[in-house]
Amino acid sequence: MSYCVNCGVELDRTAKRCALCATEVVNPRSPVDTRSPRPFPGYVDRLGAADSRFSALFIVMMWALPSAICVAVNLLFHSSGFWAAYPVGALGLVFLCAGLPALFRRVSVYVFLLIGTCGALAYLYLIELLGPTHGWWAAVALPITLAASASVFVLVALGKRKVxxxxxxxxxxxxxxxxxxxxxxxxxxxxxxxxxxxxxxxxxxxxxxxxxxxxxxxxxxxxxxxxxxxxxx
Ligand SMILES: [Zn+2]
Structure with a gap:
């Protein structure tokens, strides 16, 4: 039995290199078994390219369908106010932050961060407009959202610089x-x-x-x- 001299994992007797860190296997007492079948397949299977139009339709439907159901139910039972704005706004925010980047992969991540920040601020403003208390958006929500967004901007910029x-x-x-x-x-x-x-x-x-x-x-x-x-x- 051989063990990798670099990372210490147990090696299969047919392995010429460590499967984990690719360090070459050299064990004079136990030469590499080249006759037995290897535990891993000899080729890497490739997945076909995803259908981008289907993905786009799926993402839009995941956002539009629950939103439409919320609005429809709200219109049927409109006595309790326009509550559908909250779930529809939250779904819209999820769509902006997760759906749009999946749809437009070539657009810069900074653009989506900006869109997500504006979307979050707009949603919080909507909550303030519909809610019983006012004044907290400018005093609390705006500075906290901007501070959180600035932190994410800095981390993304550092990540892109390969720190x-x-x-x-x-x-x-x-x-x-x-x-x-x-x-x-x-x-x-x-x-x-x-x-x-x-x-x-x-x-x-x-x-x-x-x-x-x-x-x-x-x-x-x-x-x-x-x-x-x-x-x-
Ligand atoms: Zn190793």
């Missing part, structure tokens, strides 16, 4: 910390008019700890090599 995963994780952990502080600050200002941060401090400390740990591992080449070997990255 090392650990450094990306290091910077990425700062995003939930910043957003949690923004959420608690805006909510406290809106509700009480004064800011005394509590739970967002705990979130920030946890995120900063993970961020610093990632930074420390990323700067230590031995720890980095060990992590890559353990995680197969």
């Amino acid at each position: 090392r995963p650990l450094y990306l994780c290091c910077i990425g952990m700062l995003a939930p910390a910043a957003v949690s502080v923004a959420v608690e600050t805006t909510c406290l200002l809106y509700i009480t008019g004064a800011v005394t941060l509590r739970w967002s401090v705990i979130v920030t400390v946890v995120c900063l700890s993970i961020s610093l740990l990632c930074l420390a591992i990323g700067r230590n080449s031995r720890a980095m090599a060990k992590l890559q070997r353990r995680m197969h990255i």
